[in-house]
Amino acid sequence: MSLSVAPATLLVSNGHAEDLIGAALARELRRRWPARPLLALPLVGAGGAYAGLADIAGPLLALPSGGFPFGNLDNLRADLRAGLVQTSLRQWLAAHAHGHEVGRVVVVGDTYALAVGTLAARQVRGAAARPRLPLVHVQPLVSVLYGEGMTPLTHLRELNALGANVFMPWELALGRRAWRVYTRDAASARHLARRGVNAAYRGSFAMDVLPAPEGDLSPLRSGLPVLALLPGQRGDAQTSLPVMLGGARALPQMQALVAWPRSFAEVPELPGWSLEACGEGAVLASRDETRVWLLRGRFSAILHAAASSGGVALGTAGTANEQAAGLGVPVVGFPTAGPQYVPGFAARQGRLLGAALTLTRPEAPDIAQAVRGLLGGRRREAAVRDGQRRIGQAGALAQIACEMQDEFQANGQ
Numbered sequence: 001m002s003l004s005v006a007p008a009t010l011l012v013s014n015g016h017a018e019d020l021i022g023a024a025l026a027r028e029l030r031r032r033w034p035a036r037p038l039l040a041l042p043l044v045g046a047g048g049a050y051a052g053l054a055d056i057a058g059p060l061l062a063l064p065s066g067g068f069p070f071g072n073l074d075n076l077r078a079d080l081r082a083g084l085v086q087t088s089l090r091q092w093l094a095a096h097a098h099g100h101e102v103g104r105v106v107v108v109g110d111t112y113a114l115a116v117g118t119l120a121a122r123q124v125r126g127a128a129a130r131p132r133l134p135l136v137h138v139q140p141l142v143s144v145l146y147g148e149g150m151t152p153l154t155h156l157r158e159l160n161a162l163g164a165n166v167f168m169p170w171e172l173a174l175g176r177r178a179w180r181v182y183t184r185d186a187a188s189a190r191h192l193a194r195r196g197v198n199a200a201y202r203g204s205f206a207m208d209v210l211p212a213p214e215g216d217l218s219p220l221r222s223g224l225p226v227l228a229l230l231p232g233q234r235g236d237a238q239t240s241l242p243v244m245l246g247g248a249r250a251l252p253q254m255q256a257l258v259a260w261p262r263s264f265a266e267v268p269e270l271p272g273w274s275l276e277a278c279g280e281g282a283v284l285a286s287r288d289e290t291r292v293w294l295l296r297g298r299f300s301a302i303l304h305a306a307a308s309s310g311g312v313a314l315g316t317a318g319t320a321n322e323q324a325a326g327l328g329v330p331v332v333g334f335p336t337a338g339p340q341y342v343p344g345f346a347a348r349q350g351r352l353l354g355a356a357l358t359l360t361r362p363e364a365p366d367i368a369q370a371v372r373g374l375l376g377g378r379r380r381e382a383a384v385r386d387g388q389r390r391i392g393q394a395g396a397l398a399q400i401a402c403e404m405q406d407e408f409q410a411n412g413q
Contacts, residue, residue, distance in 0.1 A: 006036045007103025011054060012095065012117040014043035014109040016233050017319040020209040021140055021397070022108040023049035028401035039098060041120075043091055043113060058094030061087040064235075065339040075339050095120040104134040104408060110141045111171040118174050134408060137174075137181040138400065140205045142167055144191045145352045145390060165348060172197060179407070182400055185392065202403075203396030206322045210394070213301040220257065220293050221305065225375065227254040228306040228324065229292075232317030233261050236336040238268045240316040240362075243334065245270065247314060247367035249290045254311065254371070257302045258285075258294040259320070267294065303327055310380075312371045316341040321349060325356035325387030330374040334362040355379070356387030 009029060013022040019042050026038050030053065038054035040047055044063055047056055064082055065075035099105075099120040107117035114137055121133035146165045167175075167188075175181045175197040183189040183201050192199035217226075229244045231237035241258070248256035260267065264283050267275070275294075276284045283294040295302065299320070306313055307327045315321040315331050318340060324331050331353065335343040350357050358374065360366040374380050 006033070008037040008039050008101060009033075010039045010041060010057060010095075010098055010102040010105045010117075010120055011050075012041045012043065012105065012107045012109070012113050012120065014113040014116075016045060017206070017209070018109045018113070018140065019045065019047055019049040020319075021138060021205045022106070023053055024209050025106065025108070025138065025397045025401060026050065026053040028397050029404070032401055032405045036103075039102060041091065041095060041098070041116070043088070043109070043116065057098050059087050059090045061091065092116060092119060096122075099133065102133065104136070104404075106136045106138065106404075108138045108140065110139075111168060111174065114139075114171065114174050114178075118177060132177070135178045136400070136404060137178045138205065139181055139188075140184050142171070142188070143184050143352055144188050145185060145354075146348050148351045167192065167195075175199070180403075182396065185390065201392075201396075202399040204326055204392035204394055205396055206319050206391060207326045207394035208397045209319075210303070210323045210326075211300045213304045214298050215301050217257065217295075217298065217301050217305045221255045221309065224253065224255040225309045226302065226306040226311035227251060227256040227371065228302045228311060228313040228315075228329065229256055229258040230313055230315035230317045230320045230324065230331075231258070231260070232315070232320060232340065234317075234340040236316045236338065236341045237262070240334070240336050240341070241268055242270055243362045243364070243367070244314045244316075245273065245285065245287075245290075245292060246364035247371065248292050249287065250364050250368035251371055252289070256290075256292040257298075257305065258292060259299040259302045260294045260296050261299070262296075264294070264296070303329060310375065312374050314367065314371070318345075318349070321357065322353070322391055325353050325383075326391030328384040328388050330380055330383035330387070331357045332360060332367060332370045332374070333357055334360050334367065336362070352390065354386035354390055355382040356384075356390065358383070 011022045013019050039057040040050040040054035041057045046060055064078035095116045096119055105117045105121040107114050121135040172195050181197050181199045183199055186201040189199040189201040231241045273285045273287045278284050281296045285292045303324055306329045313324040313329050313331045315333050316336050321331050333346055335346045346359055350359050358370045360370045
């Protein structure tokens with residue numbers, strides 16, 4: 001007598017934030033379907049977010065650009081040397097192979113990830129003929145808000161990011177084949193629905209993956225409003241952190257806290273600053289009268305401290321900036337040399353976040369002036385309102401998992 005094994009769910013994701021969202025959804029699915037195995041196919045990076053949740057289903061691809069090969073030619077050249085083409089082809093082959101084994105496919109990411117997921121969910125013909133697998137697309141990247149105020153000339157200037165600014169015809173075609181496409185905002189869901197896609201908005205993916213505060217930071221704050229420095233996960237931090245610290249020096253009325261996501265060994269050179277290790281997860285940076293704490297594993301605590309103290313964030317990050325805005329923390333950003341927060345990316349995020357993001361030059365006086373303008377008054381009120389409205393509330397992934405369970409069980413899947 002053989003025991004039937006529940007078919008696995010394959011999660012395809014392509015990026016750091018996408019992996020976090022995929023892993024959070026995996027936890028929700030595991031809670032509801034504990035007997036169903038989970039496979040993950042992360043297309044960029046090491047897929048560490050899936051550890052303990054899903055088996056890795058294909059080769060991993062570490063990219064120098066962090067997943068932004070088309071940000072500039074240097075990014076593309078570096079990624080090509082790192083095996084972008086060869087490893088990507090092997091990932092496509094892995095998706096094709098696993099399509100024979102799994103019962104459903106969930107994609108978290110952009111059109112490229114959706115194409116890989118569509119391959120895995122294809123129609124299987126011949127002796128093993130069976131219907132196309134149910135395909136769910138969680139789209140945390142593209143939003144119609146990115147296109148707000150864009151002119152044809154603006155689109156030409158950002159031609160390398162056209163697919164990030166608008167839903168392209170090929171994404172619409174693939175989306176129509178999905179059981180459902182979940183969008184990052186209600187306006188995008190309405191846009192897709194008018195074009196024949198079964199689209200829905202259930203809440204903010206970014207806020208779903210923001211953990212609870214990791215501890216009490218009040219002993220570090222001295223009663224001052226918090227200036228949250230968010231240099232981000234990418235290589236931008238190497239050039240943006242020194243600029244942010246310059247801005248902090250010009251804002252003595254605030255306590256700067258750095259959400260440092262990497263090893264402290266990767267902190268860039270900071271001329272004029274002295275660094276003192278204060279335990280395993282903290283480094284104190286000092287220069288003249290300015291004291292700035294660099295903290296690891298305290299990202300959410302820093303954001304919540306900024307929100308509760310009437311503070312502001314300095315950010316050269318993607319999801320982290322959005323999470324700050326979603327908490328009602330105004331964000332000041334400035335373009336970097338890359339790989340992520342280049343001028344085009346910063347401009348796109350500005351269209352997405354509206355008044356919640358103020359863009360300025362990467363100079364300490366400009367940064368300090370922008371921050372001071374957001375410490376109170378109507379500009380802050382507008383920033384808080386736009387951030388919370390455009391990012392939305394948490395709860396999307398739990399609802400998506402519930403809807404998947406109800407729909408697929410009703411159809412015997």
